[in-house]
Amino acid sequence: MELWDIYNKYRKKTDKTHEKGTRTGEGEFHIAVRVWIANEKNEVLIQRRQLENITWPGMWEAAAAGSAITGDNSEETAIKETMEEIGLNIENDVLEPLFSVQFKNGFDDNYLVRREVNIEDLKLEAEEVLDAKWATMDEIREMVKKEQFIPFPFLERVFHIILSSVRIHKNKPHAHPSGKLSNEIDMGDSYRVFYNNQVVGNILVFEKQLGHKKLHLMHMPEEFQNKGIEAEIIRRMESLYPEAEKWELETKVDINRKDNIYEDLGYIETGETGMVNEKVNFANYLKENDIYRIGDIVDLKNK
Incomplete structure (x- = not known):
């Protein structure tokens, strides 16, 4: 049995x-x-x-x-x-x-x-x-x-x-050196992102409450921006957690950045900001509709 x-x-x-x-x-x-x-x-x-x-x-x-x-x-x-x-x-x-x-x-x-x-x-x-x-x-x-x-x-x-040239590998959960996110991240999932076999960033996903996931996207070097990498990362993260009904995204503020990638993916800037130190600020976004999920029409129950 x-x-x-x-x-x-x-x-x-x-x-x-x-x-x-x-x-x-x-x-x-x-x-x-x-x-x-x-x-x-x-x-x-x-x-x-x-x-x-x-x-x-x-x-x-x-x-x-x-x-x-x-x-x-x-x-x-x-x-x-x-x-x-x-x-x-x-x-x-x-x-x-x-x-x-x-x-x-x-x-x-x-x-x-x-x-x-x-x-x-x-x-x-x-x-x-x-x-x-x-x-x-x-x-x-x-x-x-x-x-x-x-x-x-x-x-x-x-x-x-x-x-795809983008690859995502799951790591063991770990705390952020600043301590700002430690309590949340210790309870979440950590991923490393590769582009053409080169490490380009890290992602942290944790649960704020039932059905509410938070994605902390570490800043990506300028040379890897505008290549579709971040969009692919966010879609991958959303599709890994189909139980999520709401997504919150936190990422480093980049005043030199000109694209609207987060808005294009359905995220709305909340106006909330955070600070890790005097040099690093974070902006907050929220998404409750059109979450990227992988559809299924096959009954797999007896697999």
Whole structure:
């Protein structure tokens, strides 16, 4: 018997568990994961589900997928499912968070691993996986048309991130040296941003209250501005937390900056300001509508 932890709509763990294969109650969610693997040629490693699978039998999909059992978090589940389904150990690889999809019964966390893999070295789980192979993005698009690949509505978003020069890696939470944000950041998530493999900034996300997320965007060097990096970062952050109903953004005031990137993304300047020290001031923005979320039309509840 496989048991899942039950979460509420704000992704807070409850004291309930759920048995796989049975119906969840109204407002009950579990954590599911999907791992995409891409090589240097931007080919995608895909697996074919066994013909006896309850959902999407015989269909191709991402390299690995599954649900978190009681006690496991999302990242642990991604590593475990990849090992169980295709015999690939990704424990020491960078597990890049792509986005999370809130569907009827849960949160589907999608991750990306970039590495070379020999198909011959894979050990497929006989009960779950029929086959595995590398495929180009165009080949996968064609497989979707032929109803051979699960028609994820977010597939093009996965491809976009694989091809993007912007990469986001999650760090362990840490406190800001100034102490100003320490209490909030210690309870949040920290990310490092890369552009063409060069570190260009850091992001901090934490919860002010249920459904209200705050994004602290560290100042990006001038040479990396106006390249679409910040817009991509903000969209990625919003899509990682579909449970958020409101976003607050705090960023360094730059009097020399001429674009309106935050307003263009739907944020409204609140007029509130903050100060880390006599040299660094922060401006505050708020967004309550048109939050960037990844849509889902696929019922993944029995995955």
